Amino acid sequence: MSTERPTEEKLQKVLAGIGLASRRVVEGYILDERITVNGEIAHIGQRVNRDKDDLSFDGVPLRVNPELVYYLLHKPKGVISTANDPQGRRTVNDLVPAEPRVYPVGRLDKDTEGLLLITNDGDLTYRLTHPSQGVEKEYLAEVSQKVSRGSLRRLREGIELEDGLTSPARVSQIQDGIIKIVIHEGRNRQVRRMFQAIGHPVKRLIRTRIGNMVDLTLQSGQWRQLNTLDLLHFEIDQVTE
Ligand code: URA
Numbered sequence: 001m002s003t004e005r006p007t008e009e010k011l012q013k014v015l016a017g018i019g020l021a022s023r024r025v026v027e028g029y030i031l032d033e034r035i036t037v038n039g040e041i042a043h044i045g046q047r048v049n050r051d052k053d054d055l056s057f058d059g060v061p062l063r064v065n066p067e068l069v070y071y072l073l074h075k076p077k078g079v080i081s082t083a084n085d086p087q088g089r090r091t092v093n094d095l096v097p098a099e100p101r102v103y104p105v106g107r108l109d110k111d112t113e114g115l116l117l118i119t120n121d122g123d124l125t126y127r128l129t130h131p132s133q134g135v136e137k138e139y140l141a142e143v144s145q146k147v148s149r150g151s152l153r154r155l156r157e158g159i160e161l162e163d164g165l166t167s168p169a170r171v172s173q174i175q176d177g178i179i180k181i182v183i184h185e186g187r188n189r190q191v192r193r194m195f196q197a198i199g200h201p202v203k204r205l206i207r208t209r210i211g212n213m214v215d216l217t218l219q220s221g222q223w224r225q226l227n228t229l230d231l232l233h234f235e236i237d238q239v240t241e
Contacts, residue, residue, distance in 0.1 A: 071117070131185070146177055
């Protein structure tokens with residue numbers, strides 16, 4: 001017997017299959033017109049092709065195409081966030097499965113550690129890296145001394161860097177020399193440059209959250225695969241922000 005998936009499957013089976021909810025609850029969502037297929041309100045019993053049709057729940061895309069993969073990696077220090085390095089240095093792609101070919105969403109600089117999304121979903125990558133999207137990114141920065149209230153205020157209000165003023169940031173010193181900073185932008189080495197500008201070069205930088213994605217269980221170098229529901233919650237968070 002073939003194990004291949006039929007190209008067209010019942011909508012409620014696909015939605016229950018990805019764990020959105022039980023079939024009964026999913027049917028309620030369809031009747032309540034919360035599900036669309038290719039932008040049109042869906043109906044019970046409709047047949048869909050997971051590889052081709054765009055499904056949405058409350059206007060948020062449901063990523064049901066089984067060929068798309070999403071990894072959340074805890075990048076170690078010293079590894080570079082490009083898919084290929086002409087100089088042959090260790091890249092984040094060396095840490096996740098080689099197939100299918102995937103690419104990091106944005107970058108963490110070589111010395112920065114922490115969470116990085118890696119995927120072959122170009123649409124998600126575009127949405128997350130487009131400057132208008134402004135996904136929240138949270139970092140923990142370690143500097144050698146306590147940062148004054150005035151300097152924290154400068155970080156919050158915006159720092160004039162060579163590529164322009166930084167947008168307002170949320171900043172708190174959780175203990176002397178350990179600062180949590182949340183920014184929406186993704187300029188090259190932005191956090192390091194902001195701290196440099198206030199006279200506190202960063203000794204260690206860790207990204208601890210992207211949007212609502214956190215994972216305290218991932219050790220340095222470990223990754224986990226994200227499922228449709230992780231991505232749905234992530235994207236709902238972006239829409240409702
Ligand atoms: N800011 C930095 O300085 N480095 C990063 O990798 C990300 C943000």
